[in-house]
Amino acid sequence: xxxxxxxxxxxxxxxxxxLTGRVLEECSKLGARTILLDIGKIMGEQxxxxxxxxxxxxxxxxxxxxxxxxxxxxMKKADGIVIGSPVYFxxxxxxxxxxxxxxxxxxxxxxxxxxxxxxxxxxNARFGGQEAALKxxxxxxxxxxxxxxxxxxxDDDCGHHGVCAMRPAREDENAVKRAVxxxxxxxxxxxxxxxxxxx
Numbered sequence: 001x002x003x004x005x006x007x008x009x010x011x012x013x014x015x016x017x018x019l020t021g022r023v024l025e026e027c028s029k030l031g032a033r034t035i036l037l038d039i040g041k042i043m044g045e046q047x048x049x050x051x052x053x054x055x056x057x058x059x060x061x062x063x064x065x066x067x068x069x070x071x072x073x074x075m076k077k078a079d080g081i082v083i084g085s086p087v088y089f090x091x092x093x094x095x096x097x098x099x100x101x102x103x104x105x106x107x108x109x110x111x112x113x114x115x116x117x118x119x120x121x122x123x124n125a126r127f128g129g130q131e132a133a134l135k136x137x138x139x140x141x142x143x144x145x146x147x148x149x150x151x152x153x154x155d156d157d158c159g160h161h162g163v164c165a166m167r168p169a170r171e172d173e174n175a176v177k178r179a180v181x182x183x184x185x186x187x188x189x190x191x192x193x194x195x196x197x198x199x
Contacts, residue, residue, distance in 0.1 A: 001032040004078040008085035008096030010040035015122040015169035020084035026183030040095045042067045051101040058104035076111045079190040084120035087129040092136045100140040114196045117141040119162030130164035156181040
């Protein structure tokens, strides 16, 4: 099993990176291979950091030979994808949104079809827009044909829509606990859906 984490924050060592990494760490303990990609760095390296619909259908020429192409190749091989973002004005970061805007070729070719997706969000306050940001991540996953996990256990509470934290995330015991529970759920669903993925 292979699970890719996306740190959608421009901060490579911040709260979102920590919490996404905590999910991946638990997935590793459960037997999965994992990797964390820094989307802020990847998108910052692009000649054009946002989609201009330069071709229709998308050929992917704008990111050919770049770290974004490498990221998409890793995501194509994954069984699951953990998407993390800080809350920016009630939604996801510009970097994460820009990356998913460039998944037009991936969507047409079903690269992420039936991959298991989990959202992780960190806000500045307890009710700082985390669930709204998670809903935006859910849209990105649904458009790509992914399977979204949220709550799913009787004995454990994963969080309704994904993992929500208030910064500093390391000190949010509720969020750290849910990161561990959600990792367990993600691995379970990855195993159960293995036969319906193209990779």
